[in-house]
Amino acid sequence: MKIHEYQAKAILKAAGVPVLEGRVVHSAQGAGAAFAELGQPIAVVKAQIHAGGRGKGGGVKLVRSVAEAEQAAAAIMAKPLITYQTGPNGQRVKTLLVEQGCAIERELYAGIALDRASRLPVLMVSSEGGVEIEEVAHKHPEKILKETIDPLVGLLPSQARRLAKEVGLPATLWDKATQFLQALCRVYIQKDLSLAEINPLVVTKDGQLIALDAKMNFDSNALYRQPDVVALRDLDEEDASEVAGQAAGISYISLDGNIGCLVNGAGLAMATMDIIKLYGASPANFLDVGGGATKDQVATAFRLILADPKVKGILINIFGGILRCTTLADGIVAAVKETGLSLPLVVRLEGTEVEQGRQILRDSGLPITTASTMADAAEKIVKATAQATAGRSNS
Amino acid sequence: MSVLVNKHTRVLVQGLGKAGRFHMAQMVQYGTQVVGGVAPGKGGTVVDGVPAFDSVAEAVKATGADASVVYVPAAGCLDSILEADAAGLRLCVVITEGIPTSDMVKAFAVLRARGSTMRIIGPNCPGIITPGECKIGIMPGYIHRPGPVGVVSRSGTLTYEAVWQLSERGIGQSTCIGIGGDPLIGTTHLDALRLFQDDPATEAIIMIGEIGGSAEEEAAEYISKNVRKPVVGFIAGQTAPQGKRMGHAGAIISGGSGKAADKIAALERAGVAVARNPSEMAATLVKLLGK
Numbered sequence: 001m002k003i004h005e006y007q008a009k010a011i012l013k014a015a016g017v018p019v020l021e022g023r024v025v026h027s028a029q030g031a032g033a034a035f036a037e038l039g040q041p042i043a044v045v046k047a048q049i050h051a052g053g054r055g056k057g058g059g060v061k062l063v064r065s066v067a068e069a070e071q072a073a074a075a076i077m078a079k080p081l082i083t084y085q086t087g088p089n090g091q092r093v094k095t096l097l098v099e100q101g102c103a104i105e106r107e108l109y110a111g112i113a114l115d116r117a118s119r120l121p122v123l124m125v126s127s128e129g130g131v132e133i134e135e136v137a138h139k140h141p142e143k144i145l146k147e148t149i150d151p152l153v154g155l156l157p158s159q160a161r162r163l164a165k166e167v168g169l170p171a172t173l174w175d176k177a178t179q180f181l182q183a184l185c186r187v188y189i190q191k192d193l194s195l196a197e198i199n200p201l202v203v204t205k206d207g208q209l210i211a212l213d214a215k216m217n218f219d220s221n222a223l224y225r226q227p228d229v230v231a232l233r234d235l236d237e238e239d240a241s242e243v244a245g246q247a248a249g250i251s252y253i254s255l256d257g258n259i260g261c262l263v264n265g266a267g268l269a270m271a272t273m274d275i276i277k278l279y280g281a282s283p284a285n286f287l288d289v290g291g292g293a294t295k296d297q298v299a300t301a302f303r304l305i306l307a308d309p310k311v312k313g314i315l316i317n318i319f320g321g322i323l324r325c326t327t328l329a330d331g332i333v334a335a336v337k338e339t340g341l342s343l344p345l346v347v348r349l350e351g352t353e354v355e356q357g358r359q360i361l362r363d364s365g366l367p368i369t370t371a372s373t374m375a376d377a378a379e380k381i382v383k384a385t386a387q388a389t390a391g392r393s394n395s
Numbered sequence: 396m397s398v399l400v401n402k403h404t405r406v407l408v409q410g411l412g413k414a415g416r417f418h419m420a421q422m423v424q425y426g427t428q429v430v431g432g433v434a435p436g437k438g439g440t441v442v443d444g445v446p447a448f449d450s451v452a453e454a455v456k457a458t459g460a461d462a463s464v465v466y467v468p469a470a471g472c473l474d475s476i477l478e479a480d481a482a483g484l485r486l487c488v489v490i491t492e493g494i495p496t497s498d499m500v501k502a503f504a505v506l507r508a509r510g511s512t513m514r515i516i517g518p519n520c521p522g523i524i525t526p527g528e529c530k531i532g533i534m535p536g537y538i539h540r541p542g543p544v545g546v547v548s549r550s551g552t553l554t555y556e557a558v559w560q561l562s563e564r565g566i567g568q569s570t571c572i573g574i575g576g577d578p579l580i581g582t583t584h585l586d587a588l589r590l591f592q593d594d595p596a597t598e599a600i601i602m603i604g605e606i607g608g609s610a611e612e613e614a615a616e617y618i619s620k621n622v623r624k625p626v627v628g629f630i631a632g633q634t635a636p637q638g639k640r641m642g643h644a645g646a647i648i649s650g651g652s653g654k655a656a657d658k659i660a661a662l663e664r665a666g667v668a669v670a671r672n673p674s675e676m677a678a679t680l681v682k683l684l685g686k
Contacts, residue, residue: 085638114496116608116645119503119579134650151501152508192497221469221644222495251642255634266576266642267550267605270631271673274655277634278672286635288642291533291551292414319552319559321521321535350559352535374556375674 001218003232004048006097008214011191016183017198018210022099024048031073032066034098042101045072047093050237052215053083059093062101069098094236102210107200108167109133110181112149112188120148121188123155123181125163129200155185173207180209191229192222241285241304248300250289257282258312259385260305262298264289264323272317275374281382284311291322298331299338306339313344313385315377318351325349325357333364341366344384348377397525397570398545398590398597399486399514400462404529407454407463407484408432409475411442415466418490418533419445422464425536427529430458451475451482462486464522464531469493472518476502480513488531489517489581496644499579515581519644521551521573532573534558542567544680545591547584548603549576549643553631553673557601560677569597576643578607584614592622599625599684601676602667604658606632607646611658619665627680628662628669630655 009019023034035043047059054060059081061072073096080090107129115122126144128136136143145166147159157178164177180201188196195217202212223230235243245252251266259276263269266288273283285308289301305311318328328349336345348371349357361368369384371377406427408419411434420443423429431446431454438449448454451463463484467475472494479487499518506513516523522532526539538555540562548554554573561568572587574580584602591597600622604611611630618626632641632648633655640647648654659669670679 114500114578116578116610117613120500134652137650151497151504189497192495194496219496219644220640221493222497224470225495253636253639253641255636263552265550265552266646267548267553267603267631268556268673270605270635270641270646271553271556271629273635274631274633274671275673283634286639286641319555321552321555322533351538351555373674375672378674 001220001223001229001233002050002237003216003218003229004050004095004234005046005214006048006095007232008216009211011187011216012184012211012214015187017180017187018208019214020100020102020210020212022097025073025096025098026094028070028074028077031096031098032070035063035066035069038098038100040100043069044099044101045069045076046097046099047076047081048095048097049081049086049091049093050234051083051085051091053085054081057081057083059083091237102202103205104202105205106203108203109136109199110184110201111195111197111199112185112193113195115148118148120150123147123149123163123185125167125181127167129202133197133199149185149189151189154189155182157182169203173203173209176209192219192226193217194219241307245287245301245304248297250287250297250301250304252301252304253286254308255283255285257284258310258389259381260284260308260311260314262287262289262301262305262314262316264291264293264318268317268319272315272374275378276315276382279378279382281385284308289323293323293327295327295331295334298328299335302332302335303339311343312389313381314346315381316345316347317374317377318349320349320351320354320357324353325351326353326360329357329360333360333366336366344381344388345369346371346377346381346384348372348374397528398594399570399572400523400525400529400531402428402528404428404462404531405430405458405460406529406531407451407458407460408445409451409463409465409479410434410467411437411447412466412468416443418466419443421536422530425530427531430460451478451484455482455484460484462488462531464488464490466490469495473498473502476515477505480506480509480511484513486514486516488520488522489515490520490522490533492519494518494577496577496579499577503579516572517575517580519577520575520580521554523570523572525570526568534571534573538562539571540567543569543596543598545569545587545594545597545600546571546603547587547591547600548573549605549645550603550631553603556673557603557629557676561680564677564681566677566680569594576645578645584610585617588614588617588622592624597624599627599680601627601680603676604628604630605643605646606630606635606641606648606655607643607653609652612661615661615665615667618662618667625680625683626667627676627683628659628667629673629676630658630662630669631673
């Protein structure tokens, strides 16, 4: 789960990480008033959306007066903000952060992520702040300094000092850097983060270390014990179908193609997408109905797929282990009878109670094509979908 | 021969809720030596024909169990794993999905500090099976048959798919290990490959990976240096978009790393025959062995 910059900064501030004074507003007038209230010669108006790349997309503007603050806010909110992470349609901006300016001496990077190999969180600090860390990792991996964090003791002062020294901070700032980095690590562990990024972490001309930007992702598996974090969720930033899927215990991710997929198991679901591509078409979604799916979940999954106007054909690929083929077949028949079916549907069933499952589909009298293998299924649905769409465009 | 589990493996079931009981019955039916169940408060009773115990330590003392399978809800798994280790088990198979990552970070840190030698398989995995001898987990037993192919995979149903393709062609499996879809897992591809390389009964290996992390790349490096048996690979998620978690907590391409194409390239450089078509995992193996 992701949150906005202003929410991440509130968490950091509470943990003792220095951030700039700012106001959260929802209108141009609000931005003007915030500028006046901050009472500084300059301020920055920042669009609050979950996607990165806001600066380059025009979502961050430096302002020097109430009028400029209002203008900047109005311009940012006037149209969807398009960045490399939003997709071509962009994201509507409803919330702005108006923040004080500061005199920047240096821009650094600090981030924490999980290191799978050591099975520990790793704190990364770099002298190359303000740019994409992936780019730094690619071009200058030696410029990323790392320390793993042992959960039994947290980040040790000696580790923080090493990073501060090697990133080139003067000895007078080591204590401040240690406090900053230790607080960031405490937040990461206590709030069950999967990613924390301070980019840039600035050193000001008067010798302060400040989190100028903040990004936090949370471990979805730990949200049950982080009610304060759950309260920060902004559903407007998430895909409505994905949210509906989650509510039903289904993993659903919307994609660009026209063949809807319903599969059990994440690996098989990805492999099903891959094989559709291999046969020349593109998947409209990733959908893992889960290992222990019920008839209702199968029906919900089917409705999710049908609700997507891009979908011109449907492939169901089930390897019944825990999920019995009969449960799956009952769910499909129930869903199709409720919603009707005007699209080609190919079903490949294998595993537990497969014969009874196939019989349920045959007995339903519905226009369902069955397939014996994944390849057979992919070939059939790609062909049927191409014919159906060609037929429609000719008529 | 086989790896990690066989007909002598004595298994405890940790967590006797609905899922635990259902799969315990399936394991018993398959012929696995399920010697006890652990559910606090149920000690001294018999659940579905299996003696229940209040703790893993009591169960080990009474039964001589050497392995366990965990069906405990996610919030309790850190406790269950460390309890299994404290009781001296050799193997702990964690089926549960949805364990907070930080709980697994703690579990591994404590096990390291204890100098533990217990092997964890999973979490978020289907388990491990040596066909005809021992099934620990949730996989449908009947699709497997004994034979010479070792299978290791991050996915559940995709493993069944590979096993099915093999069994359909009359090719059996030595041991199949579902290592799990989480970012932090106890047994990696590399660990499983090492076990298969050292197992005389395993003549060939199918390794199924997916997007996210770099475990497949590390496995590829190991293969090129150490594995002398034919290996077939498949990597799921060739069409997966960046930055989206594809069902498994660990299946995500982030910051340009963890891509399927990179994993396929690394495996091919290591001499692995990578099937592009998931329908052709077994066929690729047959072709490789036919040469």
